[in-house]
Amino acid sequence: MEYRCVECGGRMTTLFVQYSPGNIRLMKCGNCKAVADEYIECEPIIILIDLILHKTKAYTHLLYNVIDPQAPSFQGLLWKSTFGFLLLDACILTVLIRIVFLEI
Numbered sequence: 001m002e003y004r005c006v007e008c009g010g011r012m013t014t015l016f017v018q019y020s021p022g023n024i025r026l027m028k029c030g031n032c033k034a035v036a037d038e039y040i041e042c043e044p045i046i047i048l049i050d051l052i053l054h055k056t057k058a059y060t061h062l063l064y065n066v067i068d069p070q071a072p073s074f075q076g077l078l079w080k081s082t083f084g085f086l087l088l089d090a091c092i093l094t095v096l097i098r099i100v101f102l103e104i
C-alpha cells in the first residue's frame with residue numbers, strides 16, 4: 001500500500017516506524033519536511049470532527065492512508081458509502097421540498 005503526506009500529498013512508503021508496542025515515531029515527508037500524517041496518533045472522534053469541518057488533511061488521511069483499495073472489503077465499503085450518500089441526499093431533498101412547497 002502506498003501512503004500520502006497529508007500536508008503536500010507526496011508519496012510515502014511508510015508513515016511511522018514502530019520500535020516497540022505503543023512506541024512509534026512518525027515519519028517526516030521528503031518534500032515538505034513536515035510530519036507526513038499526524039492523524040495516526042489522533043482519536044477517531046478528532047478525525048470525524050475534522051471530516052465534518054471538511055479539512056483536506058483529514059480526507060487525505062482517510063482516503064489514502066486508512067482505506068486500502070486493494071483490500072477485498074473495499075468494494076463493499078464503496079457500495080455502502082454510495083447507498084448512504086444517496087439515502088442522505090434523498091432525505092435532504094425531501095426536507096427541502098417540504099420547506100419550499102409546504103412552507104413549514
Ligand SMILES: [Zn+2]
Pocket residue numbers: 005006007008009010029030031032033034036
Ligand atoms: Zn509533505
